[in-house]
Amino acid sequence: MAAKADEQAAERDDVDEIELGLLLEGVYRRYGFDFREYAPASLRRRVWRRAHAEGVSTISALQDRLLHDPACMERLLLDLSINVTAMFRDPTFYVAVREKVVPLLRTYPFTRIWVAGCSTGEEVYSLAILLLEEGVYERARIYATDINESVLDRARAGVFPLDKMREYTQNYIKAGGQRAFSEYYLAKYDGAQFQRSLVENVVFAQHNLVSDRSFNEFNVIVCRNVMIYFDRALQDRVHRLFYDSLAMFGVLALGAKESIRFSPFEDRYEDLDANERLYKKVS
Numbered sequence: 001m002a003a004k005a006d007e008q009a010a011e012r013d014d015v016d017e018i019e020l021g022l023l024l025e026g027v028y029r030r031y032g033f034d035f036r037e038y039a040p041a042s043l044r045r046r047v048w049r050r051a052h053a054e055g056v057s058t059i060s061a062l063q064d065r066l067l068h069d070p071a072c073m074e075r076l077l078l079d080l081s082i083n084v085t086a087m088f089r090d091p092t093f094y095v096a097v098r099e100k101v102v103p104l105l106r107t108y109p110f111t112r113i114w115v116a117g118c119s120t121g122e123e124v125y126s127l128a129i130l131l132l133e134e135g136v137y138e139r140a141r142i143y144a145t146d147i148n149e150s151v152l153d154r155a156r157a158g159v160f161p162l163d164k165m166r167e168y169t170q171n172y173i174k175a176g177g178q179r180a181f182s183e184y185y186l187a188k189y190d191g192a193q194f195q196r197s198l199v200e201n202v203v204f205a206q207h208n209l210v211s212d213r214s215f216n217e218f219n220v221i222v223c224r225n226v227m228i229y230f231d232r233a234l235q236d237r238v239h240r241l242f243y244d245s246l247a248m249f250g251v252l253a254l255g256a257k258e259s260i261r262f263s264p265f266e267d268r269y270e271d272l273d274a275n276e277r278l279y280k281k282v283s
Helices: 002-031 040-054 059-068 070-080 091-105 122-133 149-157 162-174 232-245
Strands: 111-116 140-146 159-161 185-188 191-194 202-206 218-223 246-254 269-273 278-281
Touching (some): 002 070, 040 070, 059 070, 091 246, 111 122, 149 202, 218 232
Parallel strands (some): 111 218, 218 246
Antiparallel strands (some): 159 191, 185 191, 246 278, 269 278
């Protein structure tokens, strides 16, 4: 009996794999979004979550709906985009940026910073505040990109949940904040509207790390907690994109569970702060 159940489960997994492959191919050919090299386990969970939310019982049925309903595709895109974020998340990272990256930025007449996979913008506003406090914001431009236009719209708006402000204030203090955090936003109803001056030097744009090319040369690239969802081949491709996009002595900032170790460009960087995943391009 147990053997038969195992056999049926394996068969379901095989069908799932075929259906998932067809759905990803369909999404790529219909909409141009390429998720074919994302880590399969996480991808399958997210696709099934969307299938259940749409009220369908198979991945094939979800594919049919996706191909004929762009609004359904938008909903799936929100599921597949990684939108877990917070202002001054991992405060020690921002302390390291203040102490080790900002001094490098002061040596340039103008700096370009790319926040890749910016999600709803919390990281962008955090960086803008930090650069402002360190006196280098006026000579910087931040390019904030994401695959998902919906989250970019939220990032542009700069309105975050008011009930998050206590957590964000604590993060800001631990990150070496120099003012009262409340100076940066105006409380409105259940939202906190951040100062528009914080995004004066920010360009928000759609960009797909999987398929789009480099679009500028940067002094800093920040891409934290995005590549953990990619398989090895895709990680290597994104590392190539970042390497090609960084100016010499530019800084690459990755997430706590990410690294340049075992990437094709490991020997092209030196550690600026290994614990905080800050690397400087040296060749």
